[in-house]
Amino acid sequence: MSTTAPAVSTTATTAPPTPVKRPFNFSRWFAATGWRHLVGIVMIVFSVFPLLYVLSASLNPGGTLLQSNGLFSSIGIDSYVALFTNPQRPYAAWFANTLVIGITTAVGTVFLGALAAYCFSRMRFTGRRMGLLSLLIVQIFPQLLAVVAIFLLLTTLGDVFPILGLDNQIALIMVYLGGALGVNTYLMYGFFNTVPSSLDEAAKLDGAGHARIFFTIILRLVAPILAVVGLLSFIATTNDFVISSVVLVTPEKQTLAVGLYQFVSDEFTSNWGVFAAGAVLAALPVMALFLYLQKYIVSGLTAGAVK
Amino acid sequence: MSTGTQPTRTGGSPSSAESKRSKRAGRIAEQASGGIVALLIKIALLAVVDAIAVYALFILFLKQDWVIFAIVLVITAAVNIIYFTRGLLPLKYLAPGLVFLLIFQVFVIGYTAYISFTNYGTGHNSTKEDAVTALIQSAQYRVPDSPTYGLTIVEQLGAFSFLVTDPEGDVSIGNTESPLSDVSDAEMSGGKAVGLSGYNTLDFTDIITNQDAIAAMTVQISDDPNDGALRTPDGSSAYLYLSTLSFDEAADTMTNTDTGVVYADTGNGAFTSESGDELLPGWSVVVGWDNYAKAFTDQSIRGPLLSVTAWTFAFALLSVATTFVLGLFLAIVFNDMRMRGRKFYRVLMILPYAFPGFLGALVWAGMLNKDFGFVNLALLGGAEIPWLTDEWLAKFSILFVNLWLGFPYMFLVCTGALQSIPDELQEAAKMDGANPWQVFRRIKFPLLLVSIAPLLIASFAFNFNNFNLIYMLTNGGPRDAAASINVGASDILISMVYKVAFVGANRDYGLASAFSIIIFLIVAIISIVSFRQTKALEDLN
Numbered sequence: 001m002s003t004t005a006p007a008v009s010t011t012a013t014t015a016p017p018t019p020v021k022r023p024f025n026f027s028r029w030f031a032a033t034g035w036r037h038l039v040g041i042v043m044i045v046f047s048v049f050p051l052l053y054v055l056s057a058s059l060n061p062g063g064t065l066l067q068s069n070g071l072f073s074s075i076g077i078d079s080y081v082a083l084f085t086n087p088q089r090p091y092a093a094w095f096a097n098t099l100v101i102g103i104t105t106a107v108g109t110v111f112l113g114a115l116a117a118y119c120f121s122r123m124r125f126t127g128r129r130m131g132l133l134s135l136l137i138v139q140i141f142p143q144l145l146a147v148v149a150i151f152l153l154l155t156t157l158g159d160v161f162p163i164l165g166l167d168n169q170i171a172l173i174m175v176y177l178g179g180a181l182g183v184n185t186y187l188m189y190g191f192f193n194t195v196p197s198s199l200d201e202a203a204k205l206d207g208a209g210h211a212r213i214f215f216t217i218i219l220r221l222v223a224p225i226l227a228v229v230g231l232l233s234f235i236a237t238t239n240d241f242v243i244s245s246v247v248l249v250t251p252e253k254q255t256l257a258v259g260l261y262q263f264v265s266d267e268f269t270s271n272w273g274v275f276a277a278g279a280v281l282a283a284l285p286v287m288a289l290f291l292y293l294q295k296y297i298v299s300g301l302t303a304g305a306v307k
Numbered sequence: 308m309s310t311g312t313q314p315t316r317t318g319g320s321p322s323s324a325e326s327k328r329s330k331r332a333g334r335i336a337e338q339a340s341g342g343i344v345a346l347l348i349k350i351a352l353l354a355v356v357d358a359i360a361v362y363a364l365f366i367l368f369l370k371q372d373w374v375i376f377a378i379v380l381v382i383t384a385a386v387n388i389i390y391f392t393r394g395l396l397p398l399k400y401l402a403p404g405l406v407f408l409l410i411f412q413v414f415v416i417g418y419t420a421y422i423s424f425t426n427y428g429t430g431h432n433s434t435k436e437d438a439v440t441a442l443i444q445s446a447q448y449r450v451p452d453s454p455t456y457g458l459t460i461v462e463q464l465g466a467f468s469f470l471v472t473d474p475e476g477d478v479s480i481g482n483t484e485s486p487l488s489d490v491s492d493a494e495m496s497g498g499k500a501v502g503l504s505g506y507n508t509l510d511f512t513d514i515i516t517n518q519d520a521i522a523a524m525t526v527q528i529s530d531d532p533n534d535g536a537l538r539t540p541d542g543s544s545a546y547l548y549l550s551t552l553s554f555d556e557a558a559d560t561m562t563n564t565d566t567g568v569v570y571a572d573t574g575n576g577a578f579t580s581e582s583g584d585e586l587l588p589g590w591s592v593v594v595g596w597d598n599y600a601k602a603f604t605d606q607s608i609r610g611p612l613l614s615v616t617a618w619t620f621a622f623a624l625l626s627v628a629t630t631f632v633l634g635l636f637l638a639i640v641f642n643d644m645r646m647r648g649r650k651f652y653r654v655l656m657i658l659p660y661a662f663p664g665f666l667g668a669l670v671w672a673g674m675l676n677k678d679f680g681f682v683n684l685a686l687l688g689g690a691e692i693p694w695l696t697d698e699w700l701a702k703f704s705i706l707f708v709n710l711w712l713g714f715p716y717m718f719l720v721c722t723g724a725l726q727s728i729p730d731e732l733q734e735a736a737k738m739d740g741a742n743p744w745q746v747f748r749r750i751k752f753p754l755l756l757v758s759i760a761p762l763l764i765a766s767f768a769f770n771f772n773n774f775n776l777i778y779m780l781t782n783g784g785p786r787d788a789a790a791s792i793n794v795g796a797s798d799i800l801i802s803m804v805y806k807v808a809f810v811g812a813n814r815d816y817g818l819a820s821a822f823s824i825i826i827f828l829i830v831a832i833i834s835i836v837s838f839r840q841t842k843a844l845e846d847l848n
Contacts, residue, residue: 033646047656047659068673119397138413145419146412146418148820148823149418160363160370178408212345241665265782287662
């Protein structure tokens with residue numbers, strides 16, 4: 001307080017001519033920043049409108065596609081109630097499955113990726129460059145291209161071990177973990193390299209083994225990238241339709257992507273309100289998390305692709 | 308450690324923050340030096356892994372599945388060697404991820420290649436042995452005036468079996484997998500076996516609840532499928548069924564006993580008569596390059612394959628171009644420090660990117676619906692524009708929706724790249740008399756491209772396989788009527804693979820895998836070229 005007051009008075013006395021307020025001129029304002037607001041408003045309508053539409057559809061008690069066109073014309077939570085009361089459409093189970101599969105896969109991906117990244121970043125061994133390069137090459141071929149082989153592999157495995165067969169969520173998680181090394185390892189590898197290795201050496205001098213260094217020192221220091229990779233993996237798993245639709249058959253075991261799609265494609269127009277309610281509930285947590293961690297995700301995406 | 312803890316004892320209020328840190332450092336150091344706990348955890352984890360592996364090997368041994376047995380054995384041995392020998396430190400860290408990577412990413416690619424050389428699919432998805440049994444069962448008829456067998460349904464470990472008393476009074480048991488075999492210690496009641504130790508007898512209500520499963524059971528009389536099988540209509544008596552097809556193992560032929568037609572194994576995975584009729588189900592066989600030949604020579608497949616490939620490239624390129632242009636434009640527009648409320652605009656414009664992609668596509672599918680959608684009814688006042696069902700409009704709609712889904716990403720990325728360009732460059736250019744367009748075109752844009760180019764390639768690769776958008780929005784439609792496979796005008800390669808393999812009654816895994824391999828090759832070529840390009844761009848910098 002006491003330091004700011006004189007500063008204000010000095011600027012007011014020493015430099016009066018520059019900030020003289022020019023009279024407001026609309027065309028000048030428009031040429032400088034006004035048109036930007038116009039673009040902004042148009043873009044906001046474009047980006048937000050579909051979201052408002054789905055929110056309104058979910059709150060419309062009528063529930064058909066036709067009735068949803070009257071935006072916010074009537075409000076009710078009938079669709080949300082219907083969402084949880086139809087046993088043929090186990091929305092709660094879908095939601096729980098998506099969370100369980102997504103979180104397990106994210107944790108597994110982070111752990112496996114961190115192990116590999118630590119290895120590539122801190123150890124020097126023959127085949128290291130080769131290993132990094134092959135990881136890059138393998139991830140060029142996305143897993144979903146091999147979906148037919150995955151399906152037949154799980155069919156075969158399921159005859160021997162039902163837990164690794166079709167219609168089993170553990171099998172699905174293991175398939176997802178097959179993609180754990182790859183982009184994520186590169187993202188983490190880059191970040192691990194920014195942690196000075198003098199820290200490891202100091203710990204080593206104090207008698208810490210490699211495992212202790214990894215679990216108690218490195219993992220704490222790279223926590224931000226672990227969060228980013230975990231979140232990206234979670235979002236990717238949630239959005240996956242191809243593999244999960246092939247692996248999971250029973251409605252109670254399916255994820256939101258598979259369940260909601262099959263539900264809405266059955267009777268597209270009449271189930272619209274209930275679908276909208278399901279979509280809103282499914283999207284809210286993801287969007288909240290995304291906006292909350294937005295800065296990290298974007299930096300992660302950029303860094304990962306550049307490196 | 309002793310120095311680390313000292314300040315906490317003597318420490319007064321001013322050094323409390325420091326002592327807290329040194330306390331934490333001491334704790335970390337203590338954890339770091341404890342080796343015995345780590346060793347115990349390691350041994351426990353390996354014990355669990357080995358226990359599971361031994362169990363798996365035991366089951367595989369019983370099932371005589373030697374290929375998987377060998378694979379499990381090798382992996383288990385490798386894991387034990389890696390973790391019990393002193394060296395091999397890098398492998399200790401890589402092994403867990405590598406196991407999953409090798410099985411579910413590398414192996415499946417090789418397996419895809421193998422399947423693409425087979426006729427795996429509907430009608431050809433099991434072994435020849437299974438096909439013979441299935442064919443004989445499917446042609447079964449009840450033998451007229453055949454004797455009635457006394458029957459009790461018994462259950463063991465969730466699997467049903469027939470406990471059969473034949474007209475002579477002999478008792479035997481069998482189920483769908485194993486033919487009848489004699490038993491001697493059955494519990495008898497009124498000349499009929501009603502129970503067997505180790506099995507639970509099903510009562511009437513159990514039979515009613517499981518009647519579909521029981522009615523579908525066929526139990527072979529003997530090892531030879533030609534001897535006939537027992538089936539039951541009611542769960543209490545069974546009748547002999549014979550098949551009109553009889554299998555001659557020596558000649559490797561199937562004969563229809565009614566018509567006398569002989570079907571022979573001609574090597575294409577099904578019993579085929581001389582006139583070319585096939586008995587289905589058949590079995591899967593290696594057919595060599597047939598699937599690839601079909602894809603490139605059969606007009607009803609080659610046409611769609613070429614147009615789908617062309618559209619996949621067009622879609623991926625246009626998606627990147629449209630989202631990038633809009634994103635860059637917005638980044639420039641909102642990169643003006645004088646503008647107020649930039650944060651507000653930014654957050655609202657990011658929303659489509661935060662919204663899960665598959666839901667976004669489904670919501671737009673509703674809004675663009677021809678008869679009831681918001682766009683036609685509310686915005687265009689009742690126009691009946693077939694946004695999703697006309698070939699070119701569907702393609703336009705896909706690009707439009709992808710613009711909605713994808714521009715925020717490009718906006719964010721371009722904003723970041725623009726802000727990282729030093730202001731001095733712009734000022735120096737202004738001093739030299741460059742106008743704003745020249746500043747952008749000659750200075751900012753090339754610099755921006757250096758950092759954005761890899762992201763554009765990544766975006767292209769993503770859109771090249773953007774299955775969710777296509778499948779959720781238009782389902783690939785409108786369907787191409789001239790094609791012999793299930794494919795539509797707005798399908799991209801990956802959605803075509805999915806539809807050929809998993810949608811509809813006629814699934815063709817072999818052909819779908821061949822398409823997959825073709826995509827693999829395309830992607831590989833693009834990647835090689837683009838990696839070279841980005842290297843060149845980086846050298847420019």
